[in-house]
Amino acid sequence: MLNEIENKTQSKGKRSIRLFLLALLIPTLLFSQDEGVEKNQEPKPEPQTKEETPTIRVKAKKETDREFLGDIEGTNIYSGKKNEVIRLDKANANLALGNTRQVYSKVPGITIWENEGSGIQPGIGARGLSPNRNWEFNTRMNGYDIASDSFGYPEAYFNPPLEALEKVEIVRGAGALQYGPQFGGMVNYVVKKADPTRPVKVEMKTTGGSYNTLNQYSSVSGTVGDWSYFVFYQGRSSDGWRENSQYNVQNGFFNLSYKVSEKLKISLEMAKSTYISQQAGGLTDEQFRVDPRQSGRTRNWFSAPWNIPAMVIDYEQSPTSRTNVKVFGLYGERNSVGVSTAANLSDPILARTLEYSPRQIDRDTYRNYGMEARQIFNYDLLDKTHTLSFGGRYFNGNTDRFRNPNGTTGSKFDLRETNLNNLCYDGSRNCRVADLEFSTLNYAGFVENLFRITDALSITPGVRYEWIRSTASGRVNESIPSATKPFGGMLQPLERVQKQVLYGLGAQYQTTKTTNLYANYSRAFRPVTYSELFAPTATLNEVDPNLKDQSGYNADAGYRGKFGQWMQFDLSIFELRYNNRVGQLPGLLPGQANFQTNVGDSLHRGAEAYLEIDPLVALTDSQPYGSVSFFTSSANVNARYIRWEDPRVLTNPASAQNFYRVGKLVENAPSQIHRYGITYHYKNVFSFTYLISYTGAAYADAANTGPFTANGQIGLIPSYTVRDFTFVWNFYENFSLRGGVNNMTNQMYFTRRAGGYPGPGILPGEGIFYFIGLSAVF
Known part of the structure; x- marks a missing residue:
């Protein structure tokens, strides 16, 4: 079935790519002679006679929510690197609810796990990589880490509220060598800055929507002398689209900056988030067919208090030399309580008391701190000015994790353990299934140099060194699944040390003042994480205790830029090699748990295309009736296994033939991702966007199991199309109205089959959702 879907969608994708190429070639020919004209500069007018009256024409200046990073930004080099910038202050999207599908609508190839509508936790991937809570990306806010542990977990x-963000920066895999070894690249959330023009600026937004959803956002910022500040608070609550999916989230942030001198600036920041959400649990395929909104779990809850302090120091030694130092920490928790049995099993009831059985408790506590220092400066060599950027990183992460199957029997959020004083099977008083301590120590250094070979051609070689030490200690009781028995009882302290040298090379050729060709290659690395090695604390999977580290490379090349104010584009191809992938295989016998192991190597190849055209701006110097933009972001991805293995059957040739299947599709990697839209702007008064998002079918497991399993964890994830409409109306001075409809056609779909929490089973996407909000700025 998936092959038929692929054939149809691939033919559509090929036609789309041909249209993109044609659309790009025509303007290239038309504007190929404009290389000597400065950006936005009009041609020099003919000499006028005395009788003639000069006419001044102002070409329309069109603002866009999609941009590119400059060759150099701060202390970072981006020349020759695939990147996107999303300007949220100009985006037509449901920012109040954090609708990821709309925010990334103009970033080709982004896959999204839409398994809950709260917008609390991000879940994006790219180029066939898993979207699981951004874990293939280096996720940052204002340039520093905000994830649990960059290597261990x-x-x-935590996802900062989108209303508080100025922009989101995305640097793809091959271009992110200066941030870390991650395959996906880097995502950086940039928070709004203080208003430099006045001492006090107040922004207030209130948004209401379906299912008793209420979102409130307030911020205060300003500049007084050498001091500046920005503070926001955001709170959101909802009953949720599905049964048993209510949530309440609160976020706060402050930035206080002091300009010590014209060259030195010091900023202190603190982000705080707390939320409690009820988890509706997973569904089987039959349950999803009957009613996707139903829930078989009434007692599952999740919370993740998050605290991120940071200090940022910016020092400008000269106009061509800058230093940036970031000191940051993370003090957070991951707490879940509930029933994690398969979706086709009901919430268990104790026969002797006719009460619900105790719930399982999983808790993590994170205590991380680190520092990054970067330096950039220009120097002259062979009559050209070049740029050198280098820096170092220190990270110390500590995680305490435990799992106890004996929580309370109630239905509210409650993390109390009920058996700590009971005598356990091993004679101890600690009846936790797992009680573990993990640590990650990381030292890293990088250097990149932008060599300007000619006025048009530049190359950027780079190298990064990673030293990573991971440790694990504690106890795991032998009552957990059999595949982890090698870790049963008290653990002998485990220590893994990895030393990796990663390198890359980028190139850029400036074809015109506003367009360029780019290419990049870099090595990537992902160590075995303790979240993968000790997955039974969170999932129902069995785990191979001999998991190996993962390595590979990223390569991409493309053509990007804009023509005047009427066209913006980025057309590229890529190749990603991922060795020793960790994947999920179905049990060898009926009813046997899924098995998590290194399933082989995968090769991901494809094309990504973004194109936005405004024909009115192209044809006229002024737009008395507004402007209309047509945009598309599309990706064709062919992610397949080129080496396949299953350690369970290496000694059984009769079974092995069923598992060695080179050429299988990578799990959770749809081959077609297309988003099309139209945006209408009328001056600065009114605008709306209509968006169509199509995502192709994918498999949930590495073996490409087509028929779904009874518990809903394995099987095909069908293709789906979702339509959204949003508008903004600035009706009076500093007041505006924003609203729209998400999933206008009430499409029933799902993007994920979970192997464990927050499932297991099918996690449906959200149905139709209406929202309206009022904003005011004083």
């Missing part, structure tokens, strides 16, 4: 449980 790289999941992002």
